[in-house]
Amino acid sequence: MRRVPQQTDSPQRGEREGRADRDVIRDALGVGVAVGLSGFAFGVTAAGAGISLAQTCALSLLVFTGASQFALVTALAAGGGPLTAAAGALFLGTRNAFYGLRLSTLLRLPRGVRAAAAHWVIDETSVVALAQPDRRSARLGFAVTGASLYALWNLSTLLGALGAEALGDMDTWGLDAAGPAVFLALLAPMLRTAVERATAAVAVVLGLGLLPVLPAGVPVLVSALAAPLVLAAHARTAAGKRARRDAERGAGRGEESAR
């Protein structure tokens, strides 16, 4: 994304002038179009998972948060029960609540608008809105990203599902690799620190290792435990390191005074 220009010296002035609307719209459309087109991959994956055209389109229209949609159709395809599958999708959707928290103070939407705007609170709209220097640009960025992404995501979902049905055997075309590739693409930017990488590694072991022993869809839910496990382990080693450092510092002081 284009870099946000330097904020003006006083917040009042920044509020009035803000960024040029054209710049905000261009950035928002860039994100909306690029990500909106990936609804195609969702349509294909859902069709390959045996989800009907109406159900696939209903998911994009009504759920409208990509990772949850992919998780739901893959869990259903693996034979998971409806509630188990929905639980995994909901777990993935919880991050949107935290975007909403940050957006609510930034956008300050009236109550009536809030209920409608909530449907568009996802990764991309939040990233665009939070990158803006003032409320006016943030509202514009949120609205344009949301509208363009919603329209294209649903259109490309429909085209992907129709196209997949026309192709017939999905596996011949390698389309069963689209789902995991999407998950990997969503995951990659999240792996910034050792804690995140360790969480991912533990989750992979849990997710694959428990496949043969637990009912379909449940291993994914259990793999979520990797998050608290790694956080707890990290807190313990951090505390241990601190204690060791303090002890070393104490010993160092001892040596100095001896000299």
Added chain:
Amino acid sequence: MSVWIAIGVTAVGCYLVKLLGLSVPAGILESPLVRRLAALVPVALLAALTAQQGFGDGTAPAFDARAAGLGAAAVALLLRAPFLVVVAAAVAVTAGVRALA
């Protein structure tokens, strides 16, 4: 029918979660532990889903052409390719490996 139930539960649940964030007073969900967990749980779920979809057959670990496809996607990600190119690379390589096998 059960698919529609799953869709209904997911749609209502995901909407309420989004609305919750916009509606609750700032500060309620702001504890550092809650924030860290909320950031880490998607990492765990996405990693497990990637592994199961790429290296599993639904009931047991399994290696086939999809592993090569995922490798191609990983390379595309390292090269900072756009989202759709990453997915297309995985699909093309998987299809190619199957055609050769």
